[in-house]
Amino acid sequence: MHRALLIEDNREIAGMLGDFFECQNIELDYADNGELGLKLALENSFDIIVLDLMLPRLDGLSVCQRLREAGNSTPILMLTALDSRQDELSGLTIGADDYLTKPFDLDILYARMQALIRRGSGQVASSTLQFGDITIQTKSGKAYRQGKLLALTPSTYTILKMLVSQAPNLVLKEEIAYQLWGDETPNNDVLRSHIYQLRSQLDKPFETQILKTQPKIGFYLESAE
Structure with a gap:
């Protein structure tokens, strides 16, 4: 229950x-x-x-x-x-x-x-995901960049996990939306807001910006190393 x-x-x-x-x-x-x-x-x-x-x-x-x-x-x-x-x-x-x-x-x-x-x-798993200076401890559902804990919501955590799992490949906007909402996909503003929120944690505090956008298609991570 x-x-x-x-x-x-x-x-x-x-x-x-x-x-x-x-x-x-x-x-x-x-x-x-x-x-x-x-x-x-x-x-x-x-x-x-x-x-x-x-x-x-x-x-x-x-x-x-x-x-x-x-x-x-x-x-x-x-x-x-x-x-x-x-x-x-x-x-x-x-x-x-x-x-x-x-x-x-x-x-x-x-x-x-x-x-x-x-x-x-679904945040609870049994392994570690890593790309560049990003580490995701899937057992605890926590993500780090350069050893700094990122303050993520369940939605931004899910997006980052998808990006790290497929990095450096492109993740389509439709893939992210389906993972978040299934067939009940809201308008584009909602996903855009989640990406903004993720970027404020993943990129804004650091010198190198690694979350990249391919306009109208999707998003990908670029290693800072």
């Missing part, structure tokens, strides 16, 4: 999701404000967090940011309003893994959640 944390102040939506999760055999913890949600997320272990953007006491973007700053790597699915595209991109940039706009289809929500849960649990 998977365990989810729902942070949502709309009681009608929360009740609907609670009934749905129960039918899907998902154990649910619930918070109706951002402060309580952050506290529960930091003090407990969850397979996924479903996080509303507009929350009392502490908004969803702040909750997401504080969780990532605290080293919490639980997959986060953000719920947003239809007219908040910039907020969606902001959420992805600071560490959310995916988003759905309201109103949403319950089956789509469940499919996205399952994809994120599989991705998170």
